[in-house]
Each structure stands twice: as structure tokens, then as C-alpha cells.
Amino acid sequence: MNRRDPTTLRSHRWFGAADLRSFGHRSRIRQLGFGLDEIAGKPVIAIINTWNGLAHCHGHFPARVEAIKRGILQAGGFPVEVPVMALPENFVKPTTMLYRNLLAMEVEENLRSLPVDGAVLMGGCDKTTPATIMGAISAGLPAIFMPAGPMLRGNWGGQILGSGSDIWKYWDEKRAGRISEAQWSEMEAGIARSDGVCMTMGTAMTMTSLAEVLGLTLPGATSIPAPDSGHARMAAATGQRAVDLVWQDIKPVDLLSAASFDNAIIASAALAGSTNAIIHLIAMARRAGIALGLDRFDELSAGIPVLADIRPSGAWLMEDFFYAGGLPAFLTRIADRLDLNAATVNGRTLGENIAGATVWNATVIRPWDNPVSSAEGLAVLQGNLAPDGCVMKPSAAESRLLRHEGPALVFDDYDTMAAAVADPELDVTADTVLVLRNAGPLGGPGMPEWGMLPIPVKLLRQGVRDMVRISDARMSGTSYGACILHVAPESFIGGPLALVRTGDIIRLDVAARRIDVLISDHDLQMRRDAWRPPAPRYARGYGAMAAAHIGQADTGCDFDFLQRPGVIGEPEIH
Structure with missing residues (x-):
């Protein structure tokens, strides 16, 4: 190992010099109860x-x-x-x-x-x-x-429970009336052990x-x-x-x-x-x-x-x-x-x-010729709904939904959506495409994990467990389903998702990597001209700073003043 000279260590500037400033640094180390021999060099x-x-x-x-x-x-x-x-x-x-x-x-x-x-x-x-x-x-x-x-592993009634994934599943069963409050409480106590x-x-x-x-x-x-x-x-x-x-x-x-x-x-x-x-x-x-x-x-x-x-x-x-x-x-x-x-x-x-690592259980870590799924773990989609792209997880969706057309049911905020899907009389079918907007980096704010929109209780009672859902939000990695996420640009800044109306037909084609709303460019432009931006989420503090500088999902949601390719570290002040 090529070992650096201790005098080239960064900490040497604080503790190694023979000057008044280093005297102060060394005295404070001693104040913490350490001897200089514990840190020197x-x-x-x-x-x-x-x-x-x-x-x-x-x-x-x-x-x-x-x-x-x-x-x-x-x-x-x-x-x-x-x-x-x-x-x-x-x-x-x-x-x-x-x-x-x-x-x-x-x-x-x-x-x-x-x-x-x-x-x-x-x-x-x-x-x-x-x-x-x-x-x-x-x-x-x-x-x-x-x-x-x-x-x-989590445990409930002799069954293995997995964080998030099983709770989404059993929550739907509870909403459908198939899980009791007592059973739900038992799961709550057994899932994070x-x-x-x-x-x-x-x-x-x-x-x-x-x-x-x-x-x-x-x-x-x-x-x-x-x-x-x-x-x-x-x-x-x-x-x-x-x-x-x-x-x-x-x-x-x-x-x-x-x-x-x-x-x-x-x-x-x-x-x-x-x-x-x-x-x-x-x-x-x-x-x-x-x-x-x-x-x-x-x-x-x-x-x-x-x-x-x-x-x-x-x-x-x-x-x-x-x-x-x-x-x-x-x-x-x-x-x-x-x-x-x-x-x-x-x-x-x-x-x-x-090299030399061994697979001990080929059921858990599958060989290439016996995969869990041949469906892809990731697909990036584009179209007139997501000019800068969006993503989904085909392997976590029901295969019948990977090519789909259906009418949009649009929600402008999470609370309205949550109340609507709990309504047993909601006007919705298994072909409906649920759309949630204003859930992106600025709209959420912060792009919350709302992308796995709940299946309406009306459909749960009919046995439906997956449907196409679209948002500019993220979703938990423990989630699943035909969820299209990270739509960019987001609706809060006027992305096309802001222009969709309930009843518009949306077409998803994963194989073609497309997600589109089936209306004309002219009609989209008319809606765009009529759109007005919502009020900012924050007027002060960190939230206001984030809103002023955060990037969209396709660029990593980093702040613009921190994305400086090739510039690593700043000059240090001595």
C-alpha cells in the first residue's frame, strides 16, 4: 500500500502546525478528554x-x-x-x-x-x-x-410477512371486508420484528x-x-x-x-x-x-x-x-x-x-434459464403525456395491463383521490385509468410515494386487484401494480398531465414504450393555453429554496446549484 506522509493529511492543517490557531484546535481536543498522542499523525x-x-x-x-x-x-x-x-x-x-x-x-x-x-x-x-x-x-x-x-422476516399466523408488499395486499383485503380488525392488529405487531x-x-x-x-x-x-x-x-x-x-x-x-x-x-x-x-x-x-x-x-x-x-x-x-x-x-x-x-x-x-461466490438456493437466486419473470423489471415510457419520460415496473404488473386503453379518472390531490376510491358508488370500471397529478417534485411537494393509487373499493369487491394508474409521484419500492410513475415534466409546472380531463382515453403500450392521451395536438395546445399555474407550496424556508432549485425526475431531482459535473469539492477556506 502506498502510504501518504502524515503531514499531507487534511487534519494536519488543524492539529499539526506550530501556530496559535493549531494551539486552539489541540486544546479543544484535550478538552474532549483525548491525549494528543491519540490523534497526532x-x-x-x-x-x-x-x-x-x-x-x-x-x-x-x-x-x-x-x-x-x-x-x-x-x-x-x-x-x-x-x-x-x-x-x-x-x-x-x-x-x-x-x-x-x-x-x-x-x-x-x-x-x-x-x-x-x-x-x-x-x-x-x-x-x-x-x-x-x-x-x-x-x-x-x-x-x-x-x-x-x-x-x-415478518410473521403473522404462521405466514411470512414482507414490509410494505404484504401490507398493501392485506389492506386491500381489509377494505374488501376479508380481513378483521383483530387480524389487522396482529399483522401490525408482527411485520417489523x-x-x-x-x-x-x-x-x-x-x-x-x-x-x-x-x-x-x-x-x-x-x-x-x-x-x-x-x-x-x-x-x-x-x-x-x-x-x-x-x-x-x-x-x-x-x-x-x-x-x-x-x-x-x-x-x-x-x-x-x-x-x-x-x-x-x-x-x-x-x-x-x-x-x-x-x-x-x-x-x-x-x-x-x-x-x-x-x-x-x-x-x-x-x-x-x-x-x-x-x-x-x-x-x-x-x-x-x-x-x-x-x-x-x-x-x-x-x-x-x-469470484467463487456460491448460490446456495437456486429457488431464491434463480438461474438465467429459470427466471422469476421474463417481464422486464423496468420500462421507460414516453409519449404526449410524458415528453421527458416516465417509468413503470412491468414485472410487478398484471400482464393483461401492459397494453391497455381506458378512460381517465383524474384527481388533483391525494386527499380527494383517497376519499373517492373509498366510495362504493364511484363511477369506475376495471378499464378506468386512475390519474393523480400535483404530486411531483414541486407539486407534492417533494414527490411523495403516492404512485400506487389505491384500487377503488367498488372494484376490490368485484375481485379486481390491479389497474393502470398514472402520476407524477413516486411509489415505494415495496409497492406493485401497473403504476406509471415519475411523469416528466410534472403537472404542477404545466406538464401534459395537467391537461388531462376525466373521460379522456389513455393508451399504454409497454412494448412500444408509449403512454399517450388520445386527443389532438390542437386540443392539447388549447388546454395548455388555458392552464394557469397553482400557488407555490412554500413561501419561505427550505421548502421555498427546494422549489426554486429542484430538478425534475428525469434529471434526478437534485438542486441545480449542486449539479456541477466534473467539479468535485470546493476550495477550502483556511
Whole structure:
């Protein structure tokens, strides 16, 4: 290992100089109870901790901080815990997506302003993974990601429950009158049994898996269940590696390439990963100076079957995936589609990291010739409803709906829609296309996970369990169904979705990659001329700043002043 001279460490500027300013820095370290020998000439590693008392999926992070510290100390570094926003997915309103960029800024500015040489990024619950990585990329310091790991399987009445996926299903059964209040309460008590993120292939597990594919975690780190003792050992090893990264001066931008993002897109398709990954990968790539667009997702996802038999597209859960061999074993199934020369954080290539990995259960991690589904895990659609694109997950939809025409039933806000679908007399059929607008990055605000619009109770009682639904919102990665999402440009700024009226015929053709409203260009223009923008959602504060600078879904929803391809880090003030 080529080891840097300790005097070139960034922290040396604070603690190593023989001047009055460094006297103040050293005296404050002593005030914290540390001797100068504990820090002198050692890399200072920030442990970026996305935990607070409501961070349900990160409940084990206080213990993992201690394991990371142990690893840093063993490797000769000096650990410093730096708490940042936690963003617990269920509790933050209106949506954690509104605050992803704020967390990214907080990570970046903490790393830039404090006397640290590198970082361990602790995350997992949906937005914490992309946000911490985005901030670390822009800060330009050595960093490694430590994934939270999935929680244990849920349980109800001897049946396995998966976060989100099964609750959507059973909620529909409850609305149809087939599940009692007592049974519903039992599910509530049994679905989240341990620390860790959702154990389905939702956004949390998708994004941590893709962080590993991108080379930003230790190999095999993502799949370890949060309560497993191996998770604590992985945390310690992550701390050790963080010190090595500083000595070698290896930063995220040195690892990330167009090829590594291509690998992540292909892996996400084979995992049937969350559609949210599209937005986050675009944002992360652009922070690294890589111009990733929607067309690349469609190009690389085409023809990739779903090989991970994980809910919501499959039958099993992440605990089963771990026992089946985890992500390294899974990647051997698609190795011929990956760039195995891509660099990773442990100093080896992706190919070297997965060499010898074994699939122990071919039911959970399927071979190419026995997929969970030959339907694609991702499709990017365009048309007069989405000139800049929208996305859907064909593998999670009923096949009969992949080519469909039906009349629109349009809602301008979530509350109106929620009340309407609960009406047993609603004028709706199984062919109706539900449309929700004003749910995008500005309209939501923050692009909430409203895209899996509820099936109207009238249809549930008729046995309908899927129908075409369109919005400029996102949906949870644990969701399923024929949901068209991320319509761009969004309706709140006058995108075509704002012009659709109830009764208009909408045509979906996944094979042709089209989504259109069947009215003339002339009529669309007439409606556009008559459209008036709604009032802003925020008049002040962070919300107003976000509204002024946030991009649309097809560009990753990052702030315009943070999307500076090729510019990593800012000049430091001394």
C-alpha cells in the first residue's frame, strides 16, 4: 500500500502546525478528554450517522458506531461520530424525498468544514443511502458506505410477512371486508420484528445493493441482516478500510465510472429493484460528473429477466436472499452482462470480489434459464403525456395491463383521490385509468410515494386487484401494480398531465414504450393555453429554496446549484 506522509493529511492543517490557531484546535481536543498522542499523525475518520430516536430502521446504529470506531482504532485512525439527519421513511412528512438533497448538503458541508480526512457513511433507510453518497462525492474525501442491513422476516399466523408488499395486499383485503380488525392488529405487531430496513426489494435494499454494485461497500456487506453478528463484524471491517482509503487517497469519484453505473442499472433490473433507484442513480452519477439519462436505463434493462425471487416481484425475503448467497452470489448470475473490471472500495475489481461466490438456493437466486419473470423489471415510457419520460415496473404488473386503453379518472390531490376510491358508488370500471397529478417534485411537494393509487373499493369487491394508474409521484419500492410513475415534466409546472380531463382515453403500450392521451395536438395546445399555474407550496424556508432549485425526475431531482459535473469539492477556506 502506498502510504501518504502524515503531514499531507487534511487534519494536519488543524492539529499539526506550530501556530496559535493549531494551539486552539489541540486544546479543544484535550478538552474532549483525548491525549494528543491519540490523534497526532493519524487519519481522522468521520462516522456519518443517520440515526435519531425515531429512526426505526437504524435502531442498531448506536451499537454499530462502536464497532466502526473499534475498526478505525485497530487500523490506526481516530474516529469521530458526526450525527446528521436520520430521515426515517415512515415518520417524515410530507416525504423524505423532500429532504434528500438537504441531507446530501449536510454531509458535504460537515466533511468540508470539520478536521476530517475520510468518512464512513452509515445509511440504509431509503434516502439516506443516495444522500450520504451524493454528499461524499461532492465533498471529495475518501469515503466508504456501511449499509444498515435488512430486518428479519415478518410473521403473522404462521405466514411470512414482507414490509410494505404484504401490507398493501392485506389492506386491500381489509377494505374488501376479508380481513378483521383483530387480524389487522396482529399483522401490525408482527411485520417489523427487528432493527434493519424493509426486508423486501424496496428502495432501501435496492439502493444499498446498488451501492455495493457501485463498489462503495465491502463485498457482501449489503445482504447481512441487521441483527446478525456478522453485521457488527462488517461494521468494524468497514472502519478499518476507511483508514486505508485515507492513506491511499481513494475517493468515491476515483471508483465511480460510467461502467459502474451501467452495472448498477443491470443489477437493478435483474433484482426488480425499486423504480426510485432511477432518480437516485441519475443524481449520484451527475454528482460524479457522469451524464446519466433515462434512455440508458431502458437500453440496459431490456431483455434482463428478474432473477431475485424477492417480494414484491417474487416470493421470498432478504433474509432468504442472504442465506442463498447474498448479493455476490446473485451477481455471478449476471456476470456476463457486467463490467467486471470496475473498481471497488476494497482495492479489488468487482469480478475479483464475486469470484467463487456460491448460490446456495437456486429457488431464491434463480438461474438465467429459470427466471422469476421474463417481464422486464423496468420500462421507460414516453409519449404526449410524458415528453421527458416516465417509468413503470412491468414485472410487478398484471400482464393483461401492459397494453391497455381506458378512460381517465383524474384527481388533483391525494386527499380527494383517497376519499373517492373509498366510495362504493364511484363511477369506475376495471378499464378506468386512475390519474393523480400535483404530486411531483414541486407539486407534492417533494414527490411523495403516492404512485400506487389505491384500487377503488367498488372494484376490490368485484375481485379486481390491479389497474393502470398514472402520476407524477413516486411509489415505494415495496409497492406493485401497473403504476406509471415519475411523469416528466410534472403537472404542477404545466406538464401534459395537467391537461388531462376525466373521460379522456389513455393508451399504454409497454412494448412500444408509449403512454399517450388520445386527443389532438390542437386540443392539447388549447388546454395548455388555458392552464394557469397553482400557488407555490412554500413561501419561505427550505421548502421555498427546494422549489426554486429542484430538478425534475428525469434529471434526478437534485438542486441545480449542486449539479456541477466534473467539479468535485470546493476550495477550502483556511
